[in-house]
Amino acid sequence: xxxxxxxxxxxxxxxxxxxxVRERVALSGDLLRDALVDLHRRGGVQEAMVVSTCNRVEVYxxxxxxxxxxxxxxxxxxxxxxHLYERTGREAVRHLFRVAASLDSMVVGEPQIxxxxxxxxxxxxxxxxxxxxxxxxxNRAFATAKRVRTETEIAKGAGSVSQVAVELVEKIxxxxxxxxxxxxxxxxxxxxxxxxxxxxxxxxLLVTNRSPExxxxxxxxxxxxxxxxxxxxxxxxxADVVIVSTGAPTYVITRELAAHVMKARRQRSICFIDLxxxxxxxxxxxxLSNVYAYDIDDLQRVVIQTHAARAEEAIRAExxxxxxxxxxxxxxxxxAALPVLAALRRRAEEIAxxxxxxxxxxxxxxxxxxxxxxxxxxxxxxxxxxxxGPTARLKEAAASGDSDLPGAAAELFGVEVEPEEGxxxxxxxxxxxxxxxxx
Amino acid sequence: xxxxxxxxxxxLYAVAATxxxxxxxxxxxxxxxxxxxxxxxxxxxxxxxxxxxxCKEYGxxxxxxxxxxxxxxxxxxxxxxxxxxxxxxxxxxxxxIVPLVLVVLVPALFFTSPNLPESLPETVRRxxxxxxxxxxxxxxAIFAIAYVVAVMYLLQEREVKGKHFGALFSRLPSLDSLDQxxxxxxxxxxxxxxxxxxxxxxxxxxVWKTAWEWDPQQISSLVIWxxxxxxxxxxxxxxxxxxYALLTIAGFVLVIGSMVTLNVIPGATRHxxxxx
Numbered sequence: 001x002x003x004x005x006x007x008x009x010x011x012x013x014x015x016x017x018x019x020x021v022r023e024r025v026a027l028s029g030d031l032l033r034d035a036l037v038d039l040h041r042r043g044g045v046q047e048a049m050v051v052s053t054c055n056r057v058e059v060y061x062x063x064x065x066x067x068x069x070x071x072x073x074x075x076x077x078x079x080x081x082x083h084l085y086e087r088t089g090r091e092a093v094r095h096l097f098r099v100a101a102s103l104d105s106m107v108v109g110e111p112q113i114x115x116x117x118x119x120x121x122x123x124x125x126x127x128x129x130x131x132x133x134x135x136x137x138x139n140r141a142f143a144t145a146k147r148v149r150t151e152t153e154i155a156k157g158a159g160s161v162s163q164v165a166v167e168l169v170e171k172i173x174x175x176x177x178x179x180x181x182x183x184x185x186x187x188x189x190x191x192x193x194x195x196x197x198x199x200x201x202x203x204x205l206l207v208t209n210r211s212p213e214x215x216x217x218x219x220x221x222x223x224x225x226x227x228x229x230x231x232x233x234x235x236x237x238x239a240d241v242v243i244v245s246t247g248a249p250t251y252v253i254t255r256e257l258a259a260h261v262m263k264a265r266r267q268r269s270i271c272f273i274d275l276x277x278x279x280x281x282x283x284x285x286x287x288l289s290n291v292y293a294y295d296i297d298d299l300q301r302v303v304i305q306t307h308a309a310r311a312e313e314a315i316r317a318e319x320x321x322x323x324x325x326x327x328x329x330x331x332x333x334x335x336a337a338l339p340v341l342a343a344l345r346r347r348a349e350e351i352a353x354x355x356x357x358x359x360x361x362x363x364x365x366x367x368x369x370x371x372x373x374x375x376x377x378x379x380x381x382x383x384x385x386x387x388x389g390p391t392a393r394l395k396e397a398a399a400s401g402d403s404d405l406p407g408a409a410a411e412l413f414g415v416e417v418e419p420e421e422g423x424x425x426x427x428x429x430x431x432x433x434x435x436x437x438x439x
Numbered sequence: 440x441x442x443x444x445x446x447x448x449x450x451l452y453a454v455a456a457t458x459x460x461x462x463x464x465x466x467x468x469x470x471x472x473x474x475x476x477x478x479x480x481x482x483x484x485x486x487x488x489x490x491x492x493x494c495k496e497y498g499x500x501x502x503x504x505x506x507x508x509x510x511x512x513x514x515x516x517x518x519x520x521x522x523x524x525x526x527x528x529x530x531x532x533x534x535x536i537v538p539l540v541l542v543v544l545v546p547a548l549f550f551t552s553p554n555l556p557e558s559l560p561e562t563v564r565r566x567x568x569x570x571x572x573x574x575x576x577x578x579x580a581i582f583a584i585a586y587v588v589a590v591m592y593l594l595q596e597r598e599v600k601g602k603h604f605g606a607l608f609s610r611l612p613s614l615d616s617l618d619q620x621x622x623x624x625x626x627x628x629x630x631x632x633x634x635x636x637x638x639x640x641x642x643x644x645x646v647w648k649t650a651w652e653w654d655p656q657q658i659s660s661l662v663i664w665x666x667x668x669x670x671x672x673x674x675x676x677x678x679x680x681x682x683y684a685l686l687t688i689a690g691f692v693l694v695i696g697s698m699v700t701l702n703v704i705p706g707a708t709r710h711x712x713x714x715x
Contacts, residue, residue, distance in 0.1 A: 150467065156609075164604075167604070168599070168604075170613060171595070171598075171599055171608060171611075171613050171614065172599060172613060172614050172615065173613060173614075173615045174612070174613035174615045174616045266676075266677035267677045267678070267679065267680070268677070268679075269614070269615070269679075269680060286600065289680060289681055289682065290679070290680045290681070292599060292600065294602065298602050301602075302604055
C-alpha cells in the first residue's frame with residue numbers, strides 16, 4: 001500500500017448548492033479530461049475521478065490530502081466555498097456507493113445516475129487518472145448499485161410525471177412502433193413527455209399550437225413536425241397518444257369532440273394526457289370506450305405513491321450499501337497486509353538461501369548435484385513451514401479489520417515495506433500465499 | 440395404468456402452475472417462468488402418455504364421454520399454450536392458463552376408469568371421426584385460451600381506466616397486446632372449429648345417412664360457429680377492445696355450457712354416446 005494515501009471526496013450537489021453555483025463548476029468532454037489530467041498532476045494526488053452531472057459535481061481523489069479537490073472547485077468559482085462537502089476514507093466510499101445506487105439523487109431510484117458514474121470512471125480511465133484503487137472502488141460501486149437495483153424495489157414505479165405518462169401509454173399500446181404522438185400546446189412538461197414517448201419508439205411526433213410560430217419553434221425543439229391548429233380534428237383522428245398542455249381556460253377536447261374523433265378513428269384506442277391546469281380535456285371523455293383520459297392529478301398521484309414506496313425501499317438499500325462498504329474496507333485492509341507478507345517472505349528466503357549456499361560452500365566437494373539441490377530444498381521447506389502460521393494469521397487479522405498486526409509483524413521481523421513497490425509487493429504476496437509444494 | 444400416469448401429469452401441472460403464479464407475483468425472478476415452462480412441457484408429455492395408454496386400454500371410446508373430452512381438451516390447451524409461449528413470450532398468461540388446465544383435469548382424476556359407452560359400432564370407426572374429435576377439441580381448447588386472454592384484458596382495462604396502477608397493472612401485458620392475441624386466437628379457433636364441423640357433417644352423413652339432422656349438438660355447434668364467425672368479421676369493421684373481450688367470454692361460456700348440458704342430460708343428443 002502506498003503509505004499515507006487516503007481516499008477523499010470533495011463535492012457539491014443539489015442538496016448543498018443552488019444550480020447557479022453548480023453550473024459554474026460543471027464540466028464535460030475535453031474540459032473534464034483536461035481537468036482530470038491537471039488534478040492528477042498535482043502533488044500528492046495518486047488517482048482522481050470527477051463525477052459531473054447537472055445535479056452534482058464531485059471530485060474523488062486518492063491522495064495525501066484533500067486540498068487538490070478543494071482547489072478544483074475554488075479555481076473555478078469562489079462561490080463554491082460554503083457549498084462544499086468533504087468526506088474521508090470509508091465515508092467517501094459510502095458516499096460514492098450511495099450516489100451510484102441512486103440513493104443520493106434528487107429523484108431517489110432514478111436510473112440515469114449509474115450510467116453517469118460509469119461514464120465518469122470511463123473518462124478517468126481514459127485520462128489515466130484512475131488507477132488500481134479507483135478501479136477497484138468503482139467496480140464495487142457498480143456491483144453494489146446492481147445489487148440495490150435487483151434486491152430492492154427502489155427503481156420500481158414511475159418517479160416523474162413524464163415517466164408515469166410513458167408507463168401508461170406502454171400499458172395501453174405496448175410498444176409505440178408505427179404510432180403517432182400529438183402534442184397540443186406549448187407547456188414544458190408536455191414537451192418533456194412527448195420527448196420521452198418519442199424515445200420509446202413513436203414513429204411520428206406532431207406538434208400543434210394556436211400560434212403557428214410557437215408550434216414551429218416547439219416542433220424544432222422536440223424534433224417533431226408542426227401542423228396548423230385548424231387541422232386539430234384530423235390530427236386527432238391520426239394520433240394515438242395526445243398530450244395536451246395549452247394555456248386555454250376551458251376544455252380543448254370536449255366529450256363530444258372525443259366521441260366524434262372516435263368515429264373517425266373507427267374506434268381505434270386513443271390516450272389523452274392532460275397536463276394543463278385548468279384542465280384541457282373533459283374527464284368525461286374517458287367514459288367512452290377505448291378512450292383513455294388522464295389529468296395531471298392522476299399522474300401526480302402515482303408519482304407521490306412511488307416516492308413513498310421508494311423511501312421505504314431506501315432503508316433496505318442503505319443496509320446493502322453498509323454491507324458493501326464494510327466488505328470493501330475489509331478487502332482493502334487484507335491487501336494492506338499483503339506487502340508486509342511479501343517483504344517478510346522475501347527476507348526469509350534471502351536468509352535461507354544464503355545459509356544454504358554457505359553450507360554448500362563448506363561441504364561442497366563431498367556433495368554431488370543432487371545433494372546440493374536437497375540442501376536448497378530443505379532451506380526453502382523450513383521457510384515455508386515457519387511462515388505458514390504467521391501468513392494465515394496476518395491475513396485473518398487484516399480481514400477482520402485489525403490493521404495493527406501487519407505493522408507489528410513488520411516491526412518484529414525487521415522488514416521494511418517500500419511504498420513505491422506496492423503493486424509488485426502485492427503480486428509477490430499473492431504468490432507467497434500459495435507456496436509451491438516443496439520437493 | 441393410464442390413470443396413474445394422468446395423476447403424475449396433474450401433479451406436474453400443479454407444480455408448473457405454482458411456478459407461473461409465483462412468477463406473476465415476483466416478475467423479477469425470470470427463472471420461475473423458465474422453470475414453469477419446462478415443468479409444463481414435462482406435464483404435457485406425461486399427459487400425452489396417459490392418453491396413449493388410455494387409447495390402448497379402452498380402445499379410444501373414452502373420448503366419447505365428457506371425462507375423456509375434458510382430459511383431451513386440457514391436453515390440447517396445454518399444448519396450444521406451449522406453442523403460444525414460443526411465439527409470443529408471454530409468461531404472465533401462464534399464471535392464468537395452467538391453473539385452468541389443472542381445474543379441467545381434476546374431475547377426471549377421481550374416476551379410476553372412464554364410464555365407457557357401449558362398444559362402438561364398426562360403421563363409426565373411421566379416421567374421419569378421429570380427426571373430427573381432435574379438431575373439435577382443439578378448437579375448444581383455443582377458444583378456452585382466448586377466453587383467458589379476454590379475462591386478462593378486462594382486468595387490465597379496469598386497472599388502466601380506473602386509474603389505480605397497482606400490482607395487476609404492472610404485471611399484466613399491455614391492452615393492445617392482449618387484444619391482438621385474443622383476435623388471433625379467435626381467428627385460429629374459428630378455422631379449426633370450421634374443420635371440425637365439416638368433418639362432423641361427414642361422419643353424420645355416414646352414420647345417420649344425413650349430414651344435417653337438427654340434433655341439439657349440431658344446432659349449438661352451428662350457433663357457436665356463427666358467433667365466432669361474426670367475431671372474425673366484426674374485427675374488420677374495427678371492433679376491438681372491451682366489447683370484443685366480452686364477446687369472446689360469452690362465446691366460451693356458450694361452448695362450455697352446451698358441452699356440459701348435452702353430455703349431462705341423458706338422451707339430449709345422439710352425438711357421441713352410442714350413435715343410435
